Amino acid sequence: MRSRRRLGLVNVAHQLGGSLGLGILIVVYAGVGSQEVSEVALLSHRIAAATTASFLIYAP
Secondary structure, X not given: OHHHHHHHHHHHHHHHHHXXXXXXXXXXXXXXXXXXXXXXXXXXXXXXXXXXXXXXXHOO
């Protein structure tokens, strides 16, 4: 019975960690940008910033 509880806690921790990480990446994506560039360049810059942030979050 204890092992089932432990597995449940691990599952909850994974779900919360994934949700928190995704939330951080969304904030980074939304926060990057400037109105002075084209939409394509802005999209590219936001994707690059979110990708860089994800590498920094998940780096060992």
